[in-house]
Amino acid sequence: MSRHWFSKTNYFVFKATISADPILNANDYIVVVIYEEFCRLAFIRPGKDTTWTYVDERWSLIQEVVPIRDKFYAVDRWGNLLSFDSVDQFKCNVESKADNTEQTSEKKYLVALNEKDLLMVERYTTWDDDSKRETMEFKVFEFSFVKCDWIETNNLGDVAIFVGDNSSIYVVASNDYGCQPNCIYFTHDHYRIRIDFKPWGPNDIGVYNIKTRSISRPFTEDAMTMMKLTNRPPIWIAPTF
Known part of the structure; x- marks a missing residue:
C-alpha cells in the first residue's frame, strides 16, 4: 500500500x-x-x-x-x-x-454510447495471498432516465467496450476493428488503495464475454511480458478513422 x-x-x-x-x-x-x-x-x-x-x-x-x-x-x-x-x-x-x-464491485466505469444511452460497467475482482489481483466478472447496467434507475443487461449487441485508466470507450465491432462484439476489453488499471504493481506487474488484462461470462487472454506472450516489465498500467488508444 x-x-x-x-x-x-x-x-x-x-x-x-x-x-x-x-x-x-x-x-x-x-x-x-x-x-x-x-x-x-x-x-x-x-x-x-x-x-x-x-x-x-x-x-x-x-x-x-x-x-x-x-x-x-x-x-x-x-x-x-x-x-x-x-x-x-x-x-x-x-x-x-x-x-x-x-455486493460491492471493485471498480465502476461509465460509458456514454450516444446522447441518450448511458451504461455502467461493474468490475468484480479477487486478491490472492500474494496480493495478485484477478478480475472474476463484469456486470453491465443501462440507466433509465425515465425511472432514474439502473437496469442490468446481458447484451451489448455489436458493441465492444474498453475499460481501464483511460476514459471508457466503445466501438462497433463490425466496423472491422478486429474486436469481438458483446465483450469488455479490460486492462490492469489503478487501484486507489494499492498503487504498486510489484512483483507481478500489470497482469490483470483480458477480454470478458458477457454472454458466456468467460474471460480470455488473447494477447501474445511477448506483449504480456512487455507490459509486466514496464510496471505501469497500459491504456487503450481509440482509432480516429
Whole structure:
C-alpha cells in the first residue's frame, strides 16, 4: 500500500475528461478531472477560466465522469449516479442512489454510447495471498432516465467496450476493428488503495464475454511480458478513422 509518490507531488489527477474536441471547439469545451487522494471533482473552461472550480467536497471517491449533452455524469465508489449541469456552475443532482444491499464491485466505469444511452460497467475482482489481483466478472447496467434507475443487461449487441485508466470507450465491432462484439476489453488499471504493481506487474488484462461470462487472454506472450516489465498500467488508444 505504498503511497510514497503522494509526497512527491503538489497535485495529482487520476483521470481527465473533456466535453468536446479541443481542436474543433477551442473556445467552447470543459475539462473535468478526478483529483487528489479522495477522488474529488474539479473543472475548468480553457480560454474562459483562469482558475479551477472545485465541486462540493461532500462528493468524493468518484470513479468515472462522462459528458452527455449539457451535463456531466459521475459515478462514485458506492454506485451513486451524480449529474453536474455545465451551464449552472456544476450544480450537483443525485440521479440514482446506490443499492447498498448488493455486493460491492471493485471498480465502476461509465460509458456514454450516444446522447441518450448511458451504461455502467461493474468490475468484480479477487486478491490472492500474494496480493495478485484477478478480475472474476463484469456486470453491465443501462440507466433509465425515465425511472432514474439502473437496469442490468446481458447484451451489448455489436458493441465492444474498453475499460481501464483511460476514459471508457466503445466501438462497433463490425466496423472491422478486429474486436469481438458483446465483450469488455479490460486492462490492469489503478487501484486507489494499492498503487504498486510489484512483483507481478500489470497482469490483470483480458477480454470478458458477457454472454458466456468467460474471460480470455488473447494477447501474445511477448506483449504480456512487455507490459509486466514496464510496471505501469497500459491504456487503450481509440482509432480516429
